Amino acid sequence: MAAIIISDPTRTTRPRKATAESLWSRWLIISIAVGFMGLMFVLPLVIIFQEAFRKGWEGFVQAFDDRATTHAIWLTLKVAAITVPLNTLFGLAAAWCISRFQFRGRRFLSSLIELPLWVSPVIAGMVYVLLFGAQGLFGPALKEHGIKIIFALPGIVLSTIFVTFTFVARVLAPQMEAQGQAEEEAAMTLGANGWQMFWRVTLPKIKWGLLYGIILCNARSMGEFGAVSVVSGHIRNKTNTVPLHIEVLYNEYQFVPAFAVASVLALLALVTLILKTLTTTQRGAA
Amino acid sequence: MSIHIHHISKTFGSFHALKNVDLEVKTGELVALLGPSGSGKTTLLRIIAGLEFADAGEGSIQFHGTDVTNRSAYERKAGFVFQNYALFNHMTVAENIAFGLRVMKRPERPDREDIEKSVTELLRRIALEGYGSRFPSQLSGGQKQRVALARALAVGPQVLLLDEPFGALDAKVRKTLRKWLRQFHEETKVTTLFVTHDQDEAFELADRVVVLHEGDIQQIGSPQQLREHPKNEFVADFLDCVMI
Numbered sequence: 001m002a003a004i005i006i007s008d009p010t011r012t013t014r015p016r017k018a019t020a021e022s023l024w025s026r027w028l029i030i031s032i033a034v035g036f037m038g039l040m041f042v043l044p045l046v047i048i049f050q051e052a053f054r055k056g057w058e059g060f061v062q063a064f065d066d067r068a069t070t071h072a073i074w075l076t077l078k079v080a081a082i083t084v085p086l087n088t089l090f091g092l093a094a095a096w097c098i099s100r101f102q103f104r105g106r107r108f109l110s111s112l113i114e115l116p117l118w119v120s121p122v123i124a125g126m127v128y129v130l131l132f133g134a135q136g137l138f139g140p141a142l143k144e145h146g147i148k149i150i151f152a153l154p155g156i157v158l159s160t161i162f163v164t165f166t167f168v169a170r171v172l173a174p175q176m177e178a179q180g181q182a183e184e185e186a187a188m189t190l191g192a193n194g195w196q197m198f199w200r201v202t203l204p205k206i207k208w209g210l211l212y213g214i215i216l217c218n219a220r221s222m223g224e225f226g227a228v229s230v231v232s233g234h235i236r237n238k239t240n241t242v243p244l245h246i247e248v249l250y251n252e253y254q255f256v257p258a259f260a261v262a263s264v265l266a267l268l269a270l271v272t273l274i275l276k277t278l279t280t281t282q283r284g285a286a
Numbered sequence: 287m288s289i290h291i292h293h294i295s296k297t298f299g300s301f302h303a304l305k306n307v308d309l310e311v312k313t314g315e316l317v318a319l320l321g322p323s324g325s326g327k328t329t330l331l332r333i334i335a336g337l338e339f340a341d342a343g344e345g346s347i348q349f350h351g352t353d354v355t356n357r358s359a360y361e362r363k364a365g366f367v368f369q370n371y372a373l374f375n376h377m378t379v380a381e382n383i384a385f386g387l388r389v390m391k392r393p394e395r396p397d398r399e400d401i402e403k404s405v406t407e408l409l410r411r412i413a414l415e416g417y418g419s420r421f422p423s424q425l426s427g428g429q430k431q432r433v434a435l436a437r438a439l440a441v442g443p444q445v446l447l448l449d450e451p452f453g454a455l456d457a458k459v460r461k462t463l464r465k466w467l468r469q470f471h472e473e474t475k476v477t478t479l480f481v482t483h484d485q486d487e488a489f490e491l492a493d494r495v496v497v498l499h500e501g502d503i504q505q506i507g508s509p510q511q512l513r514e515h516p517k518n519e520f521v522a523d524f525l526d527c528v529m530i
């Protein structure tokens with residue numbers, strides 16, 4: 001769940017070259033790939049659902065009849081509801097800057113955007129603890145004003161934003177750069193102001209890429225474990241998100257509930273996969 | 287509406303794309319901007335439209351006596367036809383043409399029926415009746431070019447800037463469109479500045495021709511003046527070269 005790889009959506013068709021491998025080696029490569037996928041992705045998925053329904057449908061439903069579980073689900077939805085819109089805006093702004101303006105540090109900004117992909121989420125969480133924790137840099141000042149960030153919702157949101165801010169920007173920046181801005185310029189000479197230009201010209205051009213980025217961002221913000229784990233403090237009914245709650249249940253040997261809740265995340269991943277495929281096809285067609 | 291360009295310079299980094307350009311296009315005139323590739327034609331046109339800004343300094347641009355040097359493109363509303371059309375690919379031909387009318391502010395914006403009427407009228411004018419519901423990707427190059435022109439004309443611009451409007455088309459279509467543009471200009475008398483690197487095109491269409499070379503204006507004059515009295519070697523050479 002944690003590992004969402006951004007594939008290059010422009011590479012949807014495989015060129016058939018004359019140098020294609022012989023039949024049997026092609027079969028070998030295909031079976032290795034399919035076998036690996038089956039072992040690494042499909043099997044775990046099957047096991048999750050199998051374990052979730054070990055005590056039948058009733059056992060499954062019962063798992064959700066629990067205050068801590070419903071709270072965790074609510075909290076995760078809340079975090080996503082704050083994170084995704086913010087990161088959509090941020091991603092749009094960043095992609096706009098990178099693709100439309102020439103400025104010093106443009107290269108730097110565009111590699112900074114990939115930071116969450118190569119910084120361990122745990123470290124991201126730690127940074128916020130060091131900044132806002134009780135012993136942290138701003139800790140005393142925050143305490144004085146009665147503001148709680150670490151071990152509370154703001155901390156969880158902050159670290160989730162950090163982990164997921166890459167998705168929208170990373171999908172959009174290359175797309176907007178490739179499209180250029182001739183149409184925007186045409187809109188301006190026709191008397192459109194910045195707002196009209198964005199809504200009528202830019203947005204329709206990038207909407208599938210944007211949707212694709214939002215879907216990925218959403219999936220990751222609901223599934224994030226590492227960064228959130230550091231800042232949340234694992235307080236039941238308070239700061240446990242769904243992934244953290246699953247770990248708690250599992251450690252308490254409540255296997256059916258643990259897998260039942262996990263199956264919800266797995267389902268989210270499947271829905272994401274389907275939506276991602278659909279948006280990629282749409283982008284290819286557009 | 288007249289255009290006054292006064293002491294305009296443009297540098298990209300250390301490269302001087304335009305050097306102290308002075309030019310006047312009179313109301314209702316059709317002026318051709320002629321010059322080899324890279325001479326700064328597009329740059330000058332973009333500066334007039336407000337898509338690019340000239341170097342800060344004494345330079346200024348006036349539309350009919352009003353200083354527009356610091357105004358943005360959407361305030362200047364110069365009709366602009368791009369070298370590569372720049373049609374809105376996600377809109378139909380009719381929506382493309384109607385765009386400029388639809389983004390107008392409330393009091394000026396025509397109501398829906400009037401917009402539809404103007405679009406139909408423009409489609410007839412560019413001889414593309416019945417093409418309104420097509421998308422740009424379903425048009426030929428010459429058709430796209432005409433749609434781009436109609437889109438620019440829909441808002442009734444006072445100034446028309448055409449960047450190699452027929453550049454990407456074959457000789458025959460060029461000739462037809464050339465005639466069409468001449469006729470159109472005769473009817474409407476919109477002040478027009480158009481870029482070309484085709485000497486025949488410039489001479490056939492324009493009231494006056496401006497020869498640009500390395501960001502410098504070499505000569506301004508009627509086709510006849512240029513042919514008979516080229517001011518310097520470059521002009522003579524450039525005009526001759528193209529003739530062959």
Ligand SMILES: Nc1ncnc2c1ncn2[C@@H]1O[C@H](COP(=O)(O)OP(=O)(O)OP(=O)(O)O)[C@@H](O)[C@H]1O
Pocket residue numbers: 298301303321322323324325326327328329330483
């Ligand atoms: N954004 C830019 N950054 C740097 N240099 C530029 C930029 N735009 C134009 N130039 C340079 O300015 C010069 C003039 O360019 P311009 O596009 O105005 O030429 P042109 O006369 O329109 O040529 P063509 O006939 O090939 O279209 C060229 O040498 C070009 O490389």
Ligand SMILES: [Mg+2]
Pocket residue numbers: 327328329369449
């Ligand atoms: Mg040009």
